[in-house]
Amino acid sequence: MKRICVFCGSSSGGEAIYSETASNVGEFLAAKGIELVYGGGRVGLMGTVADAVLANDGTVIGIIPAALDKKEIAHKGLTELHIVDSMHERKAKMAELSDGFIAMPGGFGTFEEFCEIVTWAQLGIHQKPCGLLNVRGFYDPLIKQFDYSTSSGFVSPEHRGIVLVGTEISRLFESMVNYTPPAVEKWIDKEST
Numbered sequence: 001m002k003r004i005c006v007f008c009g010s011s012s013g014g015e016a017i018y019s020e021t022a023s024n025v026g027e028f029l030a031a032k033g034i035e036l037v038y039g040g041g042r043v044g045l046m047g048t049v050a051d052a053v054l055a056n057d058g059t060v061i062g063i064i065p066a067a068l069d070k071k072e073i074a075h076k077g078l079t080e081l082h083i084v085d086s087m088h089e090r091k092a093k094m095a096e097l098s099d100g101f102i103a104m105p106g107g108f109g110t111f112e113e114f115c116e117i118v119t120w121a122q123l124g125i126h127q128k129p130c131g132l133l134n135v136r137g138f139y140d141p142l143i144k145q146f147d148y149s150t151s152s153g154f155v156s157p158e159h160r161g162i163v164l165v166g167t168e169i170s171r172l173f174e175s176m177v178n179y180t181p182p183a184v185e186k187w188i189d190k191e192s193t
Contacts, residue, residue, distance in 0.1 A: 001177065003061070004029060005037040005098035007113040008045040009106035018105050019048050021135045021169075025104065026052025028169045033058075037098045039090070040064030040082070042075035045104055050075055063093045091116060100129040100176045102169075105138045121162045121181065129179035131164040131172045139165070158182040 012019050022045040029036050036053045039046050040062025050060045054077065061080045065087055068074075074081060084090050091113060103114035118130050132139045143165060150160040159182055166172025 001099040003035040005094045005101045007110045008104035010044040022048035023052040030056030030058030035059040037061045102131045104133045122159045127181035129176035
């Protein structure tokens with residue numbers, strides 16, 4: 001993997017562990033020579049992970065819509081900053097440039113970005129690994145929902161395996177490197193169509 005996209009909050013959250021983890025992720029990526037692709041902001045966890053990569057001589061590529069340039073305060077010290085027209089263009093550019101995806105703690109935007117990229121994997125649009133960095137159990141409720149959707153027949157067990165989970169960046173990264181995408185396509189019950 002040459003580049004990893006990190007989805008995370010434009011806020012730092014309510015506990016120091018979130019910012020500490022963002023710094024650790026940035027340091028880890030830089031040490032591995034992996035370029036960071038992210039949302040382009042300089043605030044919150046977004047800014048923290050980018051700053052940590054840059055502080056360790058790494059490469060950071062930010063992608064931010066023009067409408068959010070001022071709200072999320074685009075980071076002007078990046079290796080590359082792409083200002084795009086829409087959120088859709090932002091996500092498409094992130095997907096195009098990245099070899100894998102990690103979601104750290106965040107809010108609705110982080111959840112939406114991660115679930116969309118997982119859906120693209122489920123549909124066979126890409127075969128790149130998708131991981132949740134489950135800092136202090138932040139994603140436990142979402143993981144439980146994914147499991148419940150699987151046991152309820154809405155997600156196949158093969159597709160449930162698309163979502164990798166780790167509590168430490170090194171172990172999550174190892175899972176991503178060893179990831180094998182599912183060989184099955186998303187099922188559609190032909191009798192129901």
